[in-house]
Amino acid sequence: MKILKQHKNFDGHTCFWSHDSAETKTEMKFSTFVPHGEIKGCIIWLSGLTCTDENFITKAGAQRILANEKLMVICPDTSPRGLNLPGEHDSYDFGSGAGFYVDATTPGYKDHYRMDSYVMNELFTVIKEHFKTPNVSIMGHSMGGHGALVLALRNPDKFKAVSAFSPIVNPVAVPWGQKAFKGYFGEDQNLWKGHDTCELMKAGRKHNSKILIHQGTADDFLEKELKTSHFVETAKTSGQDFEVKMCEGYDHSYYFISTFIEEHIKHHAEYF
């Protein structure tokens, strides 16, 4: 693990790191904010399409709140980098910047696009061994909201809490998800369903905490890609505890996230 940049921030430190990943077989980057003194735990933040390890840590205004709550955050990049797989760099919603937090099974991609295992194995090891905390929760935005919900439903005991901003909750039913899952899994729809929040809840998966979701009503992607109503219906039917807040006039941007990040971090803090 190499520190690329380090900045004192709210009495703690915002840092940018790189390390060699055994899962992706590439160098991977991530950012952290670690408050001064003892910490209670670590939130994993998963970013959306086109993002890197930098978006959340520069734009969300989370450090002040994390410092108050004595929680650190770790923000991985959204895909492996530095490869040149077929079609990897052709579009914003597949390949580089769009790993969807799954382990791919298709030729070429299966050797590197292992973001599920990267987060669940390597990032967890970093959190435990380097940052010395066994307590982890997860949140994310858009594709990263999908990642947070899916990883928490697939591994409920690993996360104390889970929440999301503008998540893709039903990827098997929307263009972004269908394109990505076809690219990463091929045509086998059973594999797709194993990485879909609504399908996982239908299959009986639950998280023990109350899942908090904020969604802007002026979000251009709401109708076509995010489908928040599918989450609400399925969570109700399946008995998952949740709170979905529809936020009048807010869009898909980090201005929306920065407005409500305090509520999310405080929600997580209650579970640590």
Next chain:
Amino acid sequence: MKILKQHKNFDGHTCFWSHDSAETKTEMKFSTFVPHGEIKGCIIWLSGLTCTDENFITKAGAQRILANEKLMVICPDTSPRGLNLPGEHDSYDFGSGAGFYVDATTPGYKDHYRMDSYVMNELFTVIKEHFKTPNVSIMGHSMGGHGALVLALRNPDKFKAVSAFSPIVNPVAVPWGQKAFKGYFGEDQNLWKGHDTCELMKAGRKHNSKILIHQGTADDFLEKELKTSHFVETAKTSGQDFEVKMCEGYDHSYYFISTFIEEHIKHHAEYF
């Protein structure tokens, strides 16, 4: 005035604008955050070298505090754009991205690099006529901290308060200032002194508020370019009310600014 982008944010709006400037004879951009409801006044934020209208509004985490204090902020770009003057794009510390908030007198530059008049005339008109508030204060970072201090000392009645992060306080005595002032004013050192915080205080200029400055001790530019101690000595001698806070371990970045922006905005709010 055209709105380029608008995002709901902390119940108000973060917006990006462009307009035709009569002072610079170019299209100029600026950003704003305006809280919901009645506002008490407007803070002008001046950015540092290489910045645009975007840095502060995306990275400083100011909107939450501005919304609480019922203050708006307006952040102009740091120079005219879209020109091709001799030497304008050759270095990061002169020309584009480096207007230094002065009215140039050198050939070519004198027709466009009029950032002093752009702020004091056109931006003030925008604040009064479009945003409907007569109450204005000013703050900035590095080159923009220089701009805030100099404009406030040259026009004390126009600003209710003034503060700065890591300001260049004595440009006539440091490489950044000497290079810029030579380029914008030529060799006439009397013109240079009219835009130097320390020289203005020595010549009897004062601001009626307490000038607040935060400066990181781990700032790479402190010794060579910023020279905070020159401000402290001159302000003491000249009787200017001030508070300079040296912040242990903090650098020149927006992580530093975001840590202390709440203190600056609350300081300004006391004068509105």
